[in-house]
Amino acid sequence: MLRTRSKISTLLTATGLALASSVALTTPAHAATECGSSYNVRYFATPGENTSVSIRLCVQIIDGLGYRKVDGIWRDGSGSLEIDKFDNFDIHLQLERNDAVYWGNNNIALDLTAEINGSESGSFSKTLGPSYSSTGGKLPSGKWTTDGFVNFDINNDGEGGNNWSLTGSPSIAR
Secondary structure (H helix, E strand, C coil), X not given: CHHHHHHHHHHHHHXXXXXXXXXXXXXXXXXXXXXXXXXXXXXXXXXXXXXXXXXXXXXXXXXXXXXXXXXXXXXXXXXXXXXXXXXXXXXXXXXXXXXXXXXXXXXXXXXXXXXXXXXXXXXXXEEEEEECCCCCCCCCCCEEEEEEEEEEEECCCCCCXXXXXXXXCCCEEC
């Protein structure tokens, strides 16, 4: 009985180690990600019910290249309503080094207008990049972050476009 338990324990340990090593092998050798622990949350006074949007920014460094990542959710979008909530809803992201925009204006927009207008609720996750330096394609050392804002225009409010500044990601050193 003791010998059977020992064999089972050894088998389970070996299986666990095999699974752990296979997971470790599928992760990029030099990958790091930093995401904010809290989301940027805003309630928009849109036609019909007010729409809430939650957005979190992340920075990723994979094999020396920088990526911007954004994820989030929305509630009370249009879906079954006959009227659109937004004329425009774009998330603009930029990679920063030591709190300065890196390598010119690398601002990239993610347009979610159709998604929010087309569905009552949903989620999104998008990684954008990579960003290159002029020195061999790898990012120089420094503290890297993703920063951004949302450019939005609420349908039929008569105010035109507005910006919502987002809290950037925590920094990651390279």
